[in-house]
Amino acid sequence: MTSSSLTTARTQPATAGSVQATDPDLARLVVRCQDQPGVVATVGGFLTRAGANIESLQQHTTAPNGGMFFQRTEFRLPGLSAAREELEAGFASEVAADLGMEFTLTEAAKPKRVAIMVSKTDHCVLDLLWRNRRGELDMTIAMVISNHADLAADVRPFGVPFFHIPATRETRAEAEERQLDLLRDNVDLVVLARYMQIITPSFLASVGAPLINIHHSFLPAFIGAGPYQKAKERGVKLVGATAHYVTEDLDEGPIIEQDVVRVDHRHQTSDLIRLGADVERAVLSRAVRWHCEDRVVRHGNSTMVF
Numbered sequence: 186m187t188s189s190s191l192t193t194a195r196t197q198p199a200t201a202g203s204v205q206a207t208d209p210d211l212a213r214l215v216v217r218c219q220d221q222p223g224v225v226a227t228v229g230g231f232l233t234r235a236g237a238n239i240e241s242l243q244q245h246t247t248a249p250n251g252g253m254f255f256q257r258t259e260f261r262l263p264g265l266s267a268a269r270e271e272l273e274a275g276f277a278s279e280v281a282a283d284l285g286m287e288f289t290l291t292e293a294a295k296p297k298r299v300a301i302m303v304s305k306t307d308h309c310v311l312d313l314l315w316r317n318r319r320g321e322l323d324m325t326i327a328m329v330i331s332n333h334a335d336l337a338a339d340v341r342p343f344g345v346p347f348f349h350i351p352a353t354r355e356t357r358a359e360a361e362e363r364q365l366d367l368l369r370d371n372v373d374l375v376v377l378a379r380y381m382q383i384i385t386p387s388f389l390a391s392v393g394a395p396l397i398n399i400h401h402s403f404l405p406a407f408i409g410a411g412p413y414q415k416a417k418e419r420g421v422k423l424v425g426a427t428a429h430y431v432t433e434d435l436d437e438g439p440i441i442e443q444d445v446v447r448v449d450h451r452h453q454t455s456d457l458i459r460l461g462a463d464v465e466r467a468v469l470s471r472a473v474r475w476h477c478e479d480r481v482v483r484h485g486n487s488t489m490v491f
């Protein structure tokens with residue numbers, strides 16, 4: 186495995202203070218292709234000829250010979266918005282076509298539109314709303330959708346629309362249709378902030394955006410409902426949380442971020458829930474922030490966070 190980074194070496198991606206949502210000239214280019222000599226030079230040369238200045242670059246190759254090459258580049262281009270269409274078309278024809286490359290080009294000044302889905306538990310959704318209001322998260326929260334009415338009075342003071350769409354195992358199909366009416370072609374990301382309903386394959390195929398879930402255990406331990414009870418019964422010494430992309434396979438999607446906290450025999454299940462909640466909030470907000478900054482790249486059933 187080989188990786189390199191031209192920015193300051195750090196154990197985690199950029200800090201919370203690096204939100205750049207207002208910078209109109211900053212762009213992010215994420216590429217993937219078969220590894221081959223000259224990719225870094227070719228991408229860098231194209232950007233330089235376009236008048237861009239590369240400010241940070243991280244790349245990773247999955248294997249020494251014949252692996253996949255991944256790179257995330259942040260660059261500054263004066264007049265980016267006006268030049269964006271021509272830049273993207275030029276990169277596609279002059280670089281991507283020759284290298285068999287897939288790429289995404291995004292503008293830091295255009296924050297992602299995010300919908301949050303929640304059931305009754307409030308700490309994750311309120312944490313995201315609070316961090317977003319403070320400017321810690323580079324995103325626009327377009328709405329909150331819940332299958333219960335409990336949190337309406339907590340969400341609306343943030344100025345975010347709250348939609349109550351009852352959903353149970355029995356009413357899932359109808360509920361998902363109503364959810365999709367709100368979400369389809371309207372958001373860039375859906376966050377399941379302790380949304381306690383299983384999402385159907387049909388919904389995942391129709392929604393047109395990735396979903397991030399916060400699971401309240403250190404996966405792969407304790408998949409499914411009631412992980413803290415299961416943890417207490419198992420006598421664990423750590424409880425944790427996992428943020429992952431949502432797939433048809435329950436709680437088995439690509440992991441974005443995880444963390445843990447120590448516990449012991451003196452803690453009851455209620456203590457595990459209380460201690461775990463702080464971990465859930467921190468893990469979910471990091472995963473959402475990194476996704477919104479185009480730092481998370483999926484490869485198979487895992488991720489790279491640049």
Ligand SMILES: Nc1nc2c(c(=O)[nH]1)N[C@@H](CN(C=O)c1ccc(C(=O)N[C@@H](CCC(=O)O)C(=O)O)cc1)CN2
Nearest residue numbers: 354381382383384398399400409410431432433435436
């Ligand atoms: N397709 C997917 N759907 C969901 C995922 C996922 O990874 N893939 N993650 C879950 C979140 N979750 C744990 O983090 C979870 C939520 C709910 C259940 C569950 O068994 N729910 C029951 C209903 C329970 C109730 O009504 O109180 C059900 O949906 O039948 C398991 C895991 C979110 N969805």
